[in-house]
Amino acid sequence: MVSGEVVSHTEExxxxxxxxxxxxxxxxxxxxxxxxxxxxxxxxEALTLASRETGLLFSVYVGGFGRPDGSRAFAEKLINRLDxxxxxxxxxxxxxxxRELHIVTSxxxxxxxxxxxxxxxxxxxxxxxxxxxxxGGIVTGxxxxxxxxxxxxx
Amino acid sequence: xxxxxxxxxxxxxxxxxxxxxxxxxxxxxTTHRDRYRPGRSWDHxxxxxxxHPSALAELxxxxxxxxxxxxxxxxxxxxxxxxx
Numbered sequence: 001m002v003s004g005e006v007v008s009h010t011e012e013x014x015x016x017x018x019x020x021x022x023x024x025x026x027x028x029x030x031x032x033x034x035x036x037x038x039x040x041x042x043x044x045e046a047l048t049l050a051s052r053e054t055g056l057l058f059s060v061y062v063g064g065f066g067r068p069d070g071s072r073a074f075a076e077k078l079i080n081r082l083d084x085x086x087x088x089x090x091x092x093x094x095x096x097x098x099r100e101l102h103i104v105t106s107x108x109x110x111x112x113x114x115x116x117x118x119x120x121x122x123x124x125x126x127x128x129x130x131x132x133x134x135x136g137g138i139v140t141g142x143x144x145x146x147x148x149x150x151x152x153x154x
Numbered sequence: 155x156x157x158x159x160x161x162x163x164x165x166x167x168x169x170x171x172x173x174x175x176x177x178x179x180x181x182x183x184t185t186h187r188d189r190y191r192p193g194r195s196w197d198h199x200x201x202x203x204x205x206h207p208s209a210l211a212e213l214x215x216x217x218x219x220x221x222x223x224x225x226x227x228x229x230x231x232x233x234x235x236x237x238x
Binding site for chain 1: 189190191192193195196197198199200201202203204205206209210230231232233234235236237238
């Protein structure tokens, strides 16, 4: 996707994305695209650890957002497609082309992750992204959010 | 020293050193052309990752409280946004 290109995501495209949604480290390594296997392993580890620790469903999207004015709406549309557990869910959406990121928390997750905590995580991610470290930024964001949410009582 | 030796020492060695340095500087970047740089276009396909189901399956099923009528949580999404 070219930077600045106006692209709208149709429902079908979102469904295709949903079908291609990737699970697990073994599948991650086989995925072509932006990240090499080592980077994918880092993201997967951070994603799994964050979810396991907090009991929240963490999800990472990397790709275009569509219309510049509708990027937040697109991220919210994505989180609504997730099968979120009762504890809550968090979506970290990053568009490297549009240089934009969104953290979306489900209503149940908001008690543990208030918006100011998300803003802090977004700040940390922005710092890494502006230095060109895409993987580091995603991992940092996931860790910051997981730390702030705290561990789930077992 | 013969002419051949002179050429080898004063031309061959500097050329070899230059080639080695060039390889050390540019050799890796050409193989890592995919690296993200802010401001450049991003033409990779979109990816969406969720954790492995086992990460959440370990959670114990907590006893559900009976439904209350007092606090009705508005189904609003929160979060934050940023640009870089």
